[in-house]
Amino acid sequence: MKSRQRISIAQTQRLQLNLGLAASIRILTYDASGLTRYLEEQAGENPHLALEPAQAVPGEWLPRWTEALAGLGGRGGASVELAASAAPSLMAHVMQAVDGLFPSGRPRRLAVLLAEALEPSGWLGRPLAEIAAQGGATLPEAEAVLARLQGIEPTGLFARSLAECLRLQAVEEGCLDQTLSCMLEHLDVVAAGEFTRLARICAVTEAEIVARLRLIRGFDPKPGAQFDAGSAAVREPDLIVTRGEEGWQVALNRSALPSVRVSRPEQRPKTPQARAAWSQAQSLGRMVESRNATLLRVGREILGRQEAALEAGMTALVPMTMAEVAEAVELHESTISRVVAGTSVDTPKGTWWLRRLFSGRIGEAGPSAAALRAALTRLVAAEDPSAPLSDVALTEALAAEGVTLARRTVAKYREMLNIPPASRRRRKKPGRAG
Structure with missing residues (x-):
């Protein structure tokens, strides 16, 4: 039997990303530091792009600093x-x-x-x-x-005060000079943003004070909080949440992002290369604006649903899915996933990964999985180290709070939190030596 060749015509659909769309998606997935590096690279290649670094504003601090700075007056x-x-x-x-x-x-x-x-x-x-x-x-x-x-990572653990915590981090970074030491000795003046007075105390210019203020703001005032459920160990978060007169306010962290300025050429570009550079600069400016607007829109929706967590911490997280947020902001679920990937938000309770605020419900009417993990953390943190709670005891404690789970489920979540079993958590109470 002979085989015969046949010619047929078929129509198929294929989606191909152009360079502009690919760049837009890439920008959407960048966090603050990644976007800054990308913009610096583009500005170095494109004469129509210029970046204006964010300036330190007196008296403005990230929300996670609020409690640490508030204690300066009464806690030496x-x-x-x-x-x-x-x-x-x-x-x-x-x-x-x-x-x-x-x-x-x-x-x-x-x-x-x-x-x-x-x-x-x-x-x-x-x-x-x-x-x-x-x-x-x-x-x-x-x-x-x-x-x-005090040599245990992260640097700043076992500090006896905020000043010592920051000093340890400055030593590790190799940036502790006489001016920075002077500022750490007068943190109350630093917190108040009295730059003129501080420059006079430290016998330097205000410009030198501002330069070191950015270093201080990049340190972590609460290094132990990095071990909390959902915490993000980042220096510059993408979003900040503060309580205002009208409730919780979500904003972009402008101190983490440089401003993009697109400069118009003095005359119409004549060469194809010059026209392409001008067009790319305009497109990049629009992409950054779109990225920031989308991030802010999604962040406000997520944090608006999790106001209870902003009040009480991660134990109060309510069940929430990306599909629900996508429907509310009229975006595709994949876009939500890209936006929250690697994105962090600074709150008075600490710095959190935005992705960690999503959590499914345990059972038909149970808490969110994230709230359960936070509850387990709270129970273990409050236990007697000489008689730690077993998985059975943890199960019973959760049941007393209205959360009914199997012991193996509790053990699974305990392991997810990197909490050792009770036998390894037991510590004898040190007696007084003679």
């Missing part, structure tokens, strides 16, 4: 009263480092006491002299142990 050092316990994932991280640094003896007892005195911010919640006395050690011994603990 660590609080005398023991503050809230640190997150269990932070404690697991610290205790793993303690095991390697201090295997036994009095230094280990001191290290454990110092770890147990950590606040959720990562600062010490008790005076060092008090901890030294409880461990039966001298103050110099406790200071030596503390110095080694």
Whole structure:
């Protein structure tokens, strides 16, 4: 049987991205730092593009600084009263480092006491002299142990004050000079934005003060908060949320993004290359404006649905899907996914990944999965270290709060949070040495 060749005509549809659409999608997925780098590269190649760096504005701070700066007036050092316990994932991280640094003896007892005195911010919640006395050690011994603990990442843990927390980070960055040291000694003046007075105190120009202020704002005042559920360890978030007279306000973090200025040529471009450069500059300017508008629109919708979390923290997250947000803002679900990828928002409760605010519901009428993870974190953080809660006990504690789950489900979420089992969380209470 002979085979015969046949010629047929078929019609197919294929979507091909042009360069402009591809660039627009790429810009949509950039976070603040990524977009800044991209714009710097484009400005270096295109003579019609110019970037104007964001300037530090006196008195303006990211929301996560609010609580840290508010304590400057009444808290010169660590609080005398023991503050809230640190997150269990932070404690697991610290205790793993303690095991390697201090295997036994009095230094280990001191290290454990110092770890147990950590606040959720990562600062010490008790005076060092008090901890030294409880461990039966001298103050110099406790200071030596503390110095080694302050080398644990992230830098700033075990600080006794905001100034010390920032100083540790400045030393790591290699930017601690005389002017910055002076500013850290007068953080109340820095927080108030009194640049003229600060320049006079530090005997430098206001320009030098402004330059170092940007360095300070890039530090993390609460390094321990990086271990909270949903936290984003970023220096410059994309969005900021503050409470205003009319409720919660969502805005772009303008201090993280340079302003894009498209300069019109003095005469009409004559060569194809010149015309293309002018056209690309205009397109890029429109893309950045569109990206910022879309990010703000989506961010406002997401955070508007999660106002309870802004009030009470991640334990109050309500179930929310990308499909629901996409329908509300009349965008495709894939666009929502691109917008929230790598995007962070700074709130008074800390800096969060926008993607982590999405969570499905557990059961038909249960809480969101994110709220459950936050509840587990809270329960473990409040437990007695000498008698930690087993998975069965955690299940019973959640049931008492109206959340009925199987023990294996609780164990699964505990592992997702990097919280060790009860047997590994147990720590003996250090007794006073003779």
